[in-house]
Amino acid sequence: MNTTPDQRLARTFVTLADTLVADFDVLDFLAVLAERSVEHLAVDAAGVILSDQRGGWRPAAGSSERADLVELFAAQTRQGPCFDCLAVGEAVTSADLSAPSQLRRWPRFAPAALDAGFRAASAVPMRLRDQTIGALTLLNHDPVELNADTIAVGQALADVATIGILHHRAAGRGELLAEQLEATLQHRIVVEQAKGVLAEYGGLEMHDAFTLLREYAHERQRRLSDVARDLAEGTLRADEITAGRIG
Known part of the structure; x- marks a missing residue:
């Protein structure tokens, strides 16, 4: 409708x-x-x-x-x-x-x-x-x-x-507001790192890499920052995120 x-x-x-x-x-x-x-x-x-x-x-x-x-x-x-x-x-x-x-x-x-x-x-x-x-x-x-x-x-x-x-x-x-905002900005740094890992692996533009991260997080009902941290630290592989999403 x-x-x-x-x-x-x-x-x-x-x-x-x-x-x-x-x-x-x-x-x-x-x-x-x-x-x-x-x-x-x-x-x-x-x-x-x-x-x-x-x-x-x-x-x-x-x-x-x-x-x-x-x-x-x-x-x-x-x-x-x-x-x-x-x-x-x-x-x-x-x-x-x-x-x-x-x-x-x-x-x-x-x-x-x-x-x-x-x-x-x-x-x-x-x-x-x-x-x-x-x-x-x-x-x-x-x-x-x-x-x-x-x-x-x-x-x-x-x-x-x-x-x-x-x-x-x-x-x-x-939780203090200052601590929350600082944590958010630190999470953003991790997301930037994860975008780079995913973009390099899949030959993607940064925006497309970010979109894949969000989709993967949404599908698994996980926080974007948690998925990004796992990818940046190597506990989550890039191919697990890209599987079925890029040709």
Whole structure:
């Protein structure tokens, strides 16, 4: 049965709010946030960065695992709309990164985004009251100005994801938020290692390797980070993941 855009958006909010499960996987949760943001906000790519609890920010998830996009999200932890929105605690947008004013504003980020094929960038903070844990980045290939309604929906997606993460933490065993976020970022490093192992074994692009990891984890109802650790440490073979999935 066909569903309307509003119905699909409502289902996404339900998905992002439902974190009270025993096998809640923060990395997969953030990947869903990025992917659904692309779907609902009519942007070409999206990514999430999180606080590393030492005064810095690090990439945690993206709508694609393309190498140039991963590098661009990493660059946003030092400069760009994402970095600025974390400083001011509200949405920051740029409709045309090729404009001289934007190149002067972000002399490292803007050229990197243009090289990756993106002309417009926006970011909204992941926050609850006065607590900001990260930001959601939105990228477009064309120079477009996201309207107020789109930014509002993006902020709502970021807010409900933040509430979900904080709610899961509060419902757990008293785990501190700082410890949870740090563990998530460490898990992301392991996922990067596992992607490399799988990509080299199967001759795959990084995004395809990541997709196979997620599919394997979902099919076996395991956390993405656990599957990635097993592959990186050699207790899970790459051919077990690729079997029947690549030709």
